[in-house]
Amino acid sequence: MQRHYESLRLREALQRRVDYAKACKELAGLIKSVYASAPKGLQSIMFQDVLEAFRMLPEMDTSQQLSSSNLLLQSLEGVLPKQKRSLATSEYKQAAVAQRRYHKQQLEQNDSVHFPLDILISIFQFLDVHSLAMASLVSRSWNSAAQDDTLWRSHFLLVFENVYIDTLIFRRAGFDICGTCNIRGGNLNNVQTHQQGCWRNAFALALKESEELV
Known part of the structure; x- marks a missing residue:
């Protein structure tokens, strides 16, 4: 045996x-x-x-x-x-x-060994929202790049350019915006924020509100 x-x-x-x-x-x-x-x-x-x-x-x-x-x-x-x-x-x-x-x-x-953060951000500028979300799941460096607010600012201005957004959404997202009236998304070109994540938060909140109105 x-x-x-x-x-x-x-x-x-x-x-x-x-x-x-x-x-x-x-x-x-x-x-x-x-x-x-x-x-x-x-x-x-x-x-x-x-x-x-x-x-x-x-x-x-x-x-x-x-x-x-x-x-x-x-x-x-x-x-x-x-x-x-x-x-x-x-x-x-x-x-x-x-x-x-x-x-x-x-x-x-x-x-x-992935690309430097600034290079990834430049590449991610060519992605749509869905592809950007998928890219964030690949690795830590890709996730960091995909969270960059310059990307989400571009997507916000593109998607909500002709949509009136309640200013409450921007305040909830972290912007320092006064007033209570609605403003058109395209009028936000000159709005700046130093707080990372504001544009991404605003995009998510505005998208959720628009879906609830449908």
Whole structure:
């Protein structure tokens, strides 16, 4: 039995990303089916392979790999002795935390190689509102660029150029505008604000009001 198990070379497969998910599933099946009846020497080898699978987890990045490692963890329930199961569970949790931390760092590093903020803003000037909202979901730097008020000022003046807007909307959006009468969106060309987010807020509020009136 041990010779057959060793011929599977599962530990080597667990160290290869391309084979990791398949090896985890195969190991999980063997844990359920033969671990309890296996000689102690083979049980020790299988347990070490389980630990190896969890130690390799931080290097895995696909949903299939992650679900396979979780499947392996579940296969230990009711099979391994309590002490070994606790040790394996602890190893899995540490590896899962390390995996999340590692890939968060990778995302931040990848994000840092994007275009400078001013270049992104210049590019985003060619996007419509829907595309701008979608671009804000790509990364942190894209989100920062997509929030720029110069972009939302342009969209506001374009969409609401011939629409009368209640000045209350502008005050709620953060503008320092006096009066209570309605003003036409196109008359706001000279309105300036130093508070980031005012134009984006005004666009959202004006759009909501216009939809409620329909």
